[in-house]
Amino acid sequence: MKKLIVRVFHKKQDEKIVRKIEEKGSKGVFVREKPVFCMPRNGNRVKGLIDGEEAMKEIGESIDQAKESIYITDWRIDPEIILIRRGVHWLKGKTLKEILEKKGEEGVSIKIIIYESPFFMDVVKGEKKRNILEEKEKIECYCHKWMMGYSQHEKTVIVDHKIGFLGGIDLAQGRWDTRRHFIEADIKEKGEEIFKEECYNTMINKEEKQEKIRLPWHDIHCKIEGEAVNDIERNFIEKWNKICKVEERIIKQKEGRKEIIGTMSVQIVRSNSKEAGGRYKVERGCYEGIVRIIERAEHYIYIEEQFFISNYGSKRIWNLISFIIGNKIIEAYRKKEKFKVIIVVPLWSEGELESIIVKSIMELFRKTIISGKLSLIQRMKKEGIKDIEEYLKILTLYTFGKKKQEGKEVIVGSPIYVHSKCIIVDDQYVFIGSANINDRSLIGERDSEIGAIIVDSNKIQISINGERKFVNEFALNLRSRIWAEHLNLEESQIKMVEDPIKSIEKVICPISEKNTKVYERLFEYFPSNKYPKFVDCKKHLYPPLIGDKKELKDIKGHFIKFPIGFGKEEKASLGVGKVMVE
Incomplete structure (x- = not known):
């Protein structure tokens, strides 16, 4: 038996807590001991998505094909982000806002959780984004208010209870990039600019904007189909119900896929507390999962x-x-x-x-x-x-x-x-x-x-x-x-x-x-x-x-x-x- 002493910080007691994670080889790579968000799910299909171009294309297509619901959480979200920019595609040049508005008009339920921080003065404030997105009746938004030492840092999209996305990519300006990572902001493909004015981020000042230069951005995301999507959706519902009005709560989660559609076992893990919408006082599933695979x-x-x-x-x-x-x-x-x-x-x-x-x-x-x-x-x-x-x-x-x-x-x-x-x-x-x-x-x-x-x-x-x-x-x-x-x-x-x-x-x-x-x-x-x-x-x-x-x-x-x-x-x-x- 291996014993790993893991020290953590408890904000209420303001003291060190020593926590033992006891691992046996037979327990496997997945986290099964409480407090755990969910058990591993078998029979999933997962697609790795490298960089913003790949990820946003998959996300845009999935959102556009939604029939019932679209749930989004992001640390930062920009309604004017263009998800698909190259090649011949029916969504080429469309902004996130435009795609969501179209789905809202079709009767799709759209719920978005936005994080609002006072530190990002260079981007549209959370409440303003909420107002932009809520221009259409079917788009509902709530802001996670800023607190010292805390942020809503998740990046997820769930479509029709069947498709889930998670990883490092926010649907935000500056995140869309290709595998070649050009620095030229005005580079063209077939006569069209693929990076617009919005491609700049907080490393870039006005002088660099005049010089037509951008900071390349590398990121990794994934698309999940199968039973594990139910867990990604439940995470969203817990967060939504914590911050929305009582009458706007999602009372019952609709059942998603349970059939085997792939070869992958997937466990959704979280860093979460009861105050952020969790069931337990604290969850350290991300930490324990990382520890287990490294071990x-x-x-x-x-x-x-x-x-x-x-x-x-x-x-x-x-x-x-x-x-x-x-x-x-x-x-x-x-x-x-x-x-x-x-x-x-x-x-x-x-x-x-x-x-x-x-x-x-x-x-x-x-x-x-x-x-x-x-x-x-x-x-x-x-x-x-x-x-x-x-x-x-x-x-x-x-x-x-x-x-x-x-x-x-x-x-x-x-x-x-x-x-x-x-x-x-x-x-x-x-x-x-x-x-x-x-x-x-x-x-x-x-x-x-x-x-x-x-x-x-x-x-x-x-x-x-x-x-x-x-x-x-x-x-x-x-x-x-x-x-x-x-x-x-x-x-x-x-x-x-x-x-x-x-x-x-x-x-x-x-x-x-x-x-x-x-x-x-x-x-x-x-x-x-x-x-x-x-x-x-x-x-x-x-x-x-x-x-x-x-x-x-x-x-x-x-x-x-x-x-x-x-x-x-x-x-x-x-x-x-x-x-x-x-």
Whole structure:
């Protein structure tokens, strides 16, 4: 029996609570002990959706085909977002508002939960969005009011009790992007602009808008069909009934699908409290689900996360995700087994580089990874692991393109913003959700989150480190597609990344290493370890090309090494924004 001591923070008692999660190998990957939102459901069909273009097309089509009901929750929602922008399509150019209005006129019941925060002055306020959406009788909206340390962070769409979407993608401006992640805001396809004025987000100021440049956005979502959709819908109903008027409550949930339509077992897990509409005082299903799949890793752990803030020896931060990953690395080292961990995070969090909150998040990430006394790398070093990168790679995504400057086009580099909340282990287990790796998302009494643990019973035999093994088809396909995008591989080349261990060693590591060196050589003020203090924040965001542009052909895809020393001397007062970021 393994005992994992998990410390959490209880806001009412304001004290530490020690909670034991006892796991036996026979219990499997799913969370079955109370308080648990629901049991795993078998026989589902799941489709992984990479980036906004793919996800919003599926969401738009499903909404347009609705006959009975459409339920939406988002951290941020923009009624004017265009969901489908390329190719020949009956919804091309239609806004979310237009599609919903049409369904409302057809008699479809539409309910939307909007989160309202006072911190986003650059976007339409929640109440105004509510008024825009409620112009039509059949569209009902309620706002989750802002509270310190809490947000309604879920991103779900449920259509006709049969189709559910969840993951990291809000139906909001700036989230629609293609797998190529262009930085040019005015780029055209067949004479038509695919990125409109709305493509800018809070990293971009008015000056950058004039320069016709955008911040690329990478994200992961999923579409679920089957019995698990009932659980996604029940989550919505609990939230809706908590904040709506008594007479507007959904009294009885309509029965959805129960038949077997696919090969996947799916468990819907939440970070939730009774105050946010839950049945239990607190649910930590996202945390426990992530712990369970990481605990089962034998070959590799692949993580894409917007935030990665975990206990590094601090009394303030309670989640132990980093500690558990460290245990797996140390276990493999002691057994002399090959084991790989890749963590992909954004170069810095959304916001301006000068912001105290952005600086605080950068410092907390550094402490989690390398500088805290119980950080991931410090624990590895204490164990005697000399070659850290043999086990652990911290990466980010980067690209280059053109911007307008004084009437001319100049080539600049740009981060690709990683907003995903996805974990893939051994091509066996997948977690996709809205939960970041930080206490805000994981302890259950702060941000409300939703996620899915996905295990496919359809097996495929592949080579892992040269040995033939059976893996789950969904996990294999999702991981392969993600890596193919980041390496700029065509569909015909996807076999190059079939073996995860050899792909990491022979493809991802050398390419990310080479890409990093090329960017450092060619671009002035490229964010790197040579800048422990920021020199020019605007040029760090979009560093100009100063080398020979012919050498840009040496850059393959988007992976680069994360510059852990970038800005390390830019100390921030963690007290100012700790509730906001930890």
